[in-house]
Amino acid sequence: MKTLTDADVDRLLPMKDAILVMEGAFRAKAEGHLVSPPRFYVRFSRGTLAFTVGGDDVGGSAVGFRVYNTFPGAKEDGGVHPDRTQVTMVFDAGSGALQGTILGTRLGVLRTSAIGGTALKYLANPAAERIGFIGSGLQAKAQLDAAVSVLSLKGLRVFSPTPAHRQEFARRAAEKYGLAARAVDTAREAAENSDVVICSTDSARPVIEAEWIRPGTHVTTMGSKTTSEHEIGPAVAQQADVVASDSPAQLSAYSEPHILQGTGAWTRVIDLADIVSGRKTGRTAAGQRTLFLSEGLAGTEVLLAAELLRRA
Amino acid sequence: MKTLTDADVDRLLPMKDAILVMEGAFRAKAEGHLVSPPRFYVRFSRGTLAFTVGGDDVGGSAVGFRVYNTFPGAKEDGGVHPDRTQVTMVFDAGSGALQGTILGTRLGVLRTSAIGGTALKYLANPAAERIGFIGSGLQAKAQLDAAVSVLSLKGLRVFSPTPAHRQEFARRAAEKYGLAARAVDTAREAAENSDVVICSTDSARPVIEAEWIRPGTHVTTMGSKTTSEHEIGPAVAQQADVVASDSPAQLSAYSEPHILQGTGAWTRVIDLADIVSGRKTGRTAAGQRTLFLSEGLAGTEVLLAAELLRRA
Numbered sequence A, B: 001m002k003t004l005t006d007a008d009v010d011r012l013l014p015m016k017d018a019i020l021v022m023e024g025a026f027r028a029k030a031e032g033h034l035v036s037p038p039r040f041y042v043r044f045s046r047g048t049l050a051f052t053v054g055g056d057d058v059g060g061s062a063v064g065f066r067v068y069n070t071f072p073g074a075k076e077d078g079g080v081h082p083d084r085t086q087v088t089m090v091f092d093a094g095s096g097a098l099q100g101t102i103l104g105t106r107l108g109v110l111r112t113s114a115i116g117g118t119a120l121k122y123l124a125n126p127a128a129e130r131i132g133f134i135g136s137g138l139q140a141k142a143q144l145d146a147a148v149s150v151l152s153l154k155g156l157r158v159f160s161p162t163p164a165h166r167q168e169f170a171r172r173a174a175e176k177y178g179l180a181a182r183a184v185d186t187a188r189e190a191a192e193n194s195d196v197v198i199c200s201t202d203s204a205r206p207v208i209e210a211e212w213i214r215p216g217t218h219v220t221t222m223g224s225k226t227t228s229e230h231e232i233g234p235a236v237a238q239q240a241d242v243v244a245s246d247s248p249a250q251l252s253a254y255s256e257p258h259i260l261q262g263t264g265a266w267t268r269v270i271d272l273a274d275i276v277s278g279r280k281t282g283r284t285a286a287g288q289r290t291l292f293l294s295e296g297l298a299g300t301e302v303l304l305a306a307e308l309l310r311r312a
Helices: A006-012 A015-030 A106-123 A138-150 A163-177 A187-192 A234-238 A272-276 A300-311 B006-012 B015-030 B106-123 B138-150 B163-177 B187-192 B234-238 B272-276 B300-311
Strands: A002-004 A040-043 A048-056 A062-069 A087-092 A098-103 A130-134 A155-159 A180-183 A196-199 A218-221 A242-245 A269-271 A290-293 B002-004 B040-043 B048-056 B062-069 B087-092 B098-103 B130-134 B155-159 B180-183 B196-199 B218-221 B242-245 B269-271 B290-293
Touching: A002 A006, A002 A300, A006 A098, A006 A106, A006 A300, A015 A048, A015 A106, A015 A138, A015 A272, A015 A300, A040 B048, A048 A300, A048 B040, A048 B048, A048 B062, A062 A106, A062 A300, A062 B048, A087 A300, A098 A300, A098 B098, A106 A138, A106 A218, A106 A242, A106 A272, A106 A290, A106 A300, A130 A138, A130 A187, A138 A163, A138 A196, A155 A163, A155 A187, A163 A180, A242 A272, A269 A272, B002 B006, B002 B300, B006 B098, B006 B106, B006 B300, B015 B048, B015 B106, B015 B138, B015 B272, B015 B300, B048 B300, B062 B106, B062 B300, B087 B300, B098 B300, B106 B138, B106 B218, B106 B242, B106 B272, B106 B290, B106 B300, B130 B138, B130 B187, B138 B163, B138 B196, B155 B163, B155 B187, B163 B180, B242 B272, B269 B272
Parallel strands: A002 A098, A130 A155, A130 A196, A155 A180, A196 A218, A218 A290, A242 A269, A242 A290, B002 B098, B130 B155, B130 B196, B155 B180, B196 B218, B218 B290, B242 B269, B242 B290
Antiparallel strands: A040 A048, A048 A062, A062 A087, A087 A098, B040 B048, B048 B062, B062 B087, B087 B098
C-alpha cells in the first residue's frame, strides 16, 4: 500500500494539475455525483478529531476521508512533525479497497489553494495584472502559487501586521515568480491598487473596507465569516456583481449565522460548481466586482489524493 | 510510523490481555472519560464508509478511529484482501501525533470478542462448564476464544444451518481447546443443555425460545435486535434476572425501535461498565438467568490498537 508524505505532494502534483483536478471535482458536483457532506467532529478533553469525508464515486472512482486534529501538537509550534497530525486515505469506489495514504499538511493546503485558483480562473478579470494580499501566512503563500497558475500577474502588494513576515512574502514572490512585489504598511494600500485581492487572515474583524474595492476587482476571503467573527464586512458582498462559494451548503451549516445571512447578498450566492460547469454565468464584464467565499469543499482532498496516488 | 496487519494482531495480543484492556475501557466509561459517540456513516453509490471514533484521553491517552466499509470488495467473497478494507488509526491524546495504523479485519473481531469475554466474566455463572453456540461463523469462533479465557469450559454444542460449518466448528473447539464438542441438529439441543448460550447469527427471526433457557444460564446475543429483525425475542429478556449491554445508548440510536423497547426489560438494561466498575451488581446467585446485548462499544478498538502498537 502506498504512503506519501509532504515532499511527495509537492513533487508529484504541480498547481496547474491540481487546479485541473479541482475543476473536475466542481463539474462532478454540478452533475450531482460529488459526495461532500458536512464535516464530522469528535471532541476529546485536549482536542478535536475532525473528519471530512467524500469523493466522486462515478467520475473519479475514489472515495475516502481526511482527518486532522486540534490537539496541542497539531498547532504550528506544537513540536510534532506535520506528517504526524493529518491523514488522508483513498479507497477504490468500486471495491472499497484501500488505495493509499497521504500523511502531512501539504495536501490540505494544496486543496484550498487549488480551489482558490479555480475561483480566480472563473471569476477574476482574465486581464488582471496586480494582486494584493492581506495576510502573508501559509495559506496566502499557497494562494499566490495558485494565482500565478491562472493569471498573468505582474505586480504584488502585501500587508500583514508583522513587517518581517510581509517583507519575506514579497521577497519570495519576486524571487519565485519575478513579480514586482512590495510589502506595504496598510491593508488599504494592498487592496485599492489591485485587480485581485486575497484576504487570508485569522482576523475576527474586517480587514478591508468596501470603498477600497474598485470596479473590476475580484476579492477572495479565506477567513472567518460568522456574525461575531468575520474577515470582510457585508458591504463588500453587497457591492459585488457576482458572489460565489465552493460550498454554499456549508455557509448555512455553522453553529452561528453567516455574516451575509439576512443581507441582499445572501440569496445571490452562486455555487462555483455551477459556474465551472457552465450552468450559471460568473463575470460577464471587465468592470464587474466579484467575490469568492472560500469554504473548503469536502471530498476534494480525496480526489487530489487519488491523483497523487496514481502518479506515485 | 508503525503499521500492523492481521497477523500482528493475532501474534501480539492474546485474548486474555485483550479482555484486560476491555475491562479498563469499561472502567473508563464508568468514570466518564471514555469517548464513544454514535457511529458516523457516509453513503456513496456503491457502498458506505462507516467511522467509529473514540478513545480514552485520560486513562489510556489514546484517541482515534476505525473506518470500515460496505463496498462490494469488503464482503466475504469480494476478492479484496482483508487488509485493504478496514483501517484503525491511533493518535496520542496529548499531542495529537499519529502513533500508528492497524490494517485488516482482525482487530474489529478481537474487539467484539473481548467485549463478549468481559460480559461472560461478569455475568455468567463462574462454575459454567457447558457452552452452546447458535451460529458458527467468524464471530462465533472468536466468542469461543473469549469464553475459554474466562470460564473453565468442558463441553460444547453447536448448531448452525449448514452441517459442514457446525461440524468444522466443533472439530476446531475439540482440537484447539480440548472440549467435548458436538455439532447438533437443532438450536434447541445447543441451547437447553448449556450454562452459556451464544447467539451469533445474521438471522432476522428468533433462533432460540425463552423456555429452552434454564435458570442459571447466561445468554449473549450478537445479532440484530430491532423490531423487524431480531435474533432473540423479548421473552428471553423478560425472564432474565439481569440484562446488560456494552452500550445502552446505542440501543436507542437505531433508526428503528429496539425489540425490547416498550417491554418491562427495556428499563432494566444495565451498562456493563457499571458492573465491571462495581457501581451496580450483575449476577448475585448461581440460579439467575443473565442476558448480554452485544452492541460493539465505540472507542474500544482504539484502546486495543494502542496496546498493540505499544507491544509492536
